[in-house]
Amino acid sequence: MEKNISIIYIISERADICALIKSTLAKTVDEKKITELKGINELPSNFNSDTYIIAEYSRINVSAISKATPKRNIKLYVYVNNITDLSWQDIAFLIKHNIDHIIHQGNIKKLNYEKFIDSKIFKKKHYNAFIDKTSTLLEDLCQNNDNTADADTGINIYGVSKHIKSVIEKACKIAQSESSVLITGESGTGKELIARLIHNKSRRGMNPMVSVNCGAFPEGLLESELFGYKKGAFTGAFTDKQGRFDLADKSTLFLDEIGDMSLSLQVKLLRVIQEREIEPIGSLKTKKIDVRIISATNKNLEEMISEKLFREDFYYRINVIPVHILPLRERKPDIIVLIYYFLKKFSDFQNSAVYGISEDAFDILLNYGWAGNVRELENIMEMLVVLNET
Ligand SMILES: Nc1ncnc2c1ncn2[C@@H]1O[C@H](COP(=O)(O)OP(=O)(O)OP(=O)(O)O)[C@@H](O)[C@H]1O
Ligand SMILES: [Mg+2]
CATH class of the missing domain: 3.40.50.2300 (Response regulator)
Known part of the structure; x- marks a missing residue:
């Protein structure tokens, strides 16, 4: 052998x-x-x-x-x-x-x-790719330690920067606690991914995490989504509806885009978080719930507080442990492995003839501003593979 x-x-x-x-x-x-x-x-x-x-x-x-x-x-x-x-x-x-x-x-x-x-199965001399999808070197850089993300959660968070590794490490620690977490970072930096990692690694991980996008509902609707209602509570309430808080009992509630939540709803949520009980709209009974809260936002909540657009007391409730994710442009080592990872993912998936990207393309991708962060990189790699313009 x-x-x-x-x-x-x-x-x-x-x-x-x-x-x-x-x-x-x-x-x-x-x-x-x-x-x-x-x-x-x-x-x-x-x-x-x-x-x-x-x-x-x-x-x-x-x-x-x-x-x-x-x-x-x-x-x-x-x-x-x-x-x-x-x-x-x-x-x-x-x-x-x-x-x-x-x-x-x-x-x-x-x-x-x-x-x-x-x-290397495929030597570079066959074409002029700088990053190629058969690179064993880059594959090695995608491999994680046992105690990081992918081993038992099924979540793959790629990156080799000090920053992303410290975020992952912190997330694994936080998972052992019950504290409320606030994840901040620009759009597309991976806030939801980190929320999922914390949830999956926690003792609540066997139950599905329940997510609510607070920016996606008008105020009244968000309230009934969160707390649920009783049949007849208002016109149109033909049946009982279970709220997301209730659905997240013994699990984690992920409040995405928390900066979009109205001040009046923040007051109601503050009570729920303090009392650990909910009262569905139109119900006279309260119900005890056991929910861990993870929130996320790409807004600057401290600035919003000073402009009276966000409640300070609520902020301190949800932000017991802050996790901040840096923009992609500030963690260039991650750009390299993510280019490789998405290249491989999309070219395998699309059965594409694209094997790699040239050094010129690499330079452009590395120095680009990535306002949409990892999501934008993911989209661009998909487009490049489909259009074969690498
Ligand atoms: N380090 C990473 N490794 C692999 N995929 C990643 C990584 N970071 C982000 N992604 C992917 O990028 C996309 C955006 O991530 P996610 O939805 O977690 O970001 P977000 O911060 O919640 O964005 P938004 O503010 O727009 O809601 C997802 O498809 C996610 O899987
Ligand atoms: Mg998100």
Whole structure:
């Protein structure tokens, strides 16, 4: 089985890093094939074609190895302790140098023989794509640690920036509590996705999260949506209607676009949150409910408070734990992996002949303002794949 590997060099000055990679690999690869080196200068001048090099990432290391192996008849892997240490320039640099794989905390456990030899199926020389959908390097960057999003929630939140990783980490912590959460961020930054992650990871996760878009209903309707009503409570109330608060009992109620809620409804909600009970319109009885509230908005609520458009007391009720998501343009490493992820998603889905995007297109996408954030990027990638104008 191992006949495809003739030798693996692990290059790092740090013995602990060498030992970590070696011990992981040694589970499925004959240890005799693994050689540890302190620096690239210790590499031999000639290689067999079935040589694998795993070097601790530094631009100097990568450039030097690329130079030492101009024919690129070997497989190049880099190791980084933490992918969030990579800037977008680092990622672009790795892409440019055609690195086959990147090993990091999030995927090192999966490093076995099968995965190890699965290098680029599709070499870039066939076309001029800079980001291509078969890139194993970018696939590696999409892989998460066990304790982040996708493992047990089915939610995939892609990103390698420090910011998005810290948001995910915070969300996982918050999930263990019952506190009200307010998620803020521009349109399309992933507020609902984070709300779902918090819900799914919480003890309420086995029940479906109930969402209400507060901006989508006129005031009276929103009230009856939230609290429900009794038959005959008003003209047109032909049957009882269960409110969303009631539907969300033992689960989470996601109040989206909370900045659009009227002041008078805020007063009513404040009471419900304080008392933990609802009174359907037209009902004389109150009902105890056990609901966790997550709200989201792209508005600046503090500014709205100073303009008397939002109630301060309500704000402090819903904003026990704030989570802010930065705009996409301020987390460029995420743009790169999201381009890859959406490219792959849409070209596979559309069965498209589009394999990648050129470096020019990449530059434009990276430096664009993304007012619509991830949603806008998603739409543009879909359009590019459909129109085949990459
Ligand atoms: N990090 C991410 N990885 C993968 N998909 C993402 C990510 N962030 C956002 N998305 C996707 O982008 C789209 C917008 O996300 P979402 O609806 O959560 O944003 P939002 O902040 O609630 O937007 P709005 O303010 O317009 O309601 C969704 O399709 C979501 O799945
Ligand atoms: Mg939303």
